[in-house]
Amino acid sequence: MIGRLKGLLAHKQPPWLVIDVHGVGYELEAPMSTFYDLPEVGREVALFTHYAQKEDSVSLYGFLSEAERRLFRDVQKVSGIGAKIALAVLSGVSVGEFARLVQTGDVTALTRIPGIGKKTAERMVVELRDRAVDLAAGAPGGLPSAGPVPADPLSEAIVALQQLGYKPAEAQKMAKAAVEEGDSAEIIIRKALKSALR
Known part of the structure; x- marks a missing residue:
């Protein structure tokens, strides 16, 4: 199990990034919440990771904070939700904001996240409400910083x-x-x- 990677950021193109760890390039998929705070290509970065293995594929996901990784894992415990929707959640709202929406039962706001319909949002509220307090406590504060301006x-x-x-x-x-x-x-x-x- 790969839990954390530290190395040089070799490539970033949402939602993919590559981290060079002593000559080995690890390709990871990451939410926009992580992309907002990535350094420039060529700089050192450390990411918490989630390793997922299915019958036909192996995936590695990267997160700048432990709170993001925990939310990614918790959201997938809701029936009918996979990695793609979990990434969309993190790309659409911050960990703290998601915890607030779940705690207040704001189904309407949750359905504005791509891939989440009313029934899925309702399941999230029911199944994650107890964990929302812990999620909010672990959420980092502050606004994301802007990265360098790419070609287009x-x-x-x-x-x-x-x-x-x-x-x-x-x-x-x-x-x-x-x-x-x-x-x-x-x-x-x-x-x-x-x-x-x-």
Whole structure:
């Protein structure tokens, strides 16, 4: 079981990143909450990881905080939820905000996260309400910082939104409505997701 990786950030393109650990490149899938705070490519990074093995695939997921990893694991304990929706949850809301939505039973806000329908949101509230207090306690505070500006931030943001479950036309509309001159892909995605959750 791989629980944590520390090495050089070799590549980042939402939702994928590669960490070079002594010459071995580990490919991980990460939520946008982690991408917001990643250093520049070539800098050292340490991530908590979740290793998942299925019959036909092996996946490695990376998180900057233990609270994110715990939420990722807890959400998947809800029946009918897999890794893709768990990543969408972390990309759509912070750990603290998710805990608040579950505690207050805000099903409407939860259904604004891609891939979550009313029944799934209701199951989340019922099955995770007891754990929400612990999740909120472990959630880090502070706002995510913006990363470096990539070559074409708008295109990168549109691709990332599609990978989070939005349809191509919807992703394009969201990103174009959110973009302002000088924005990095991470900032565009963050603003688009915030607008979608209003």
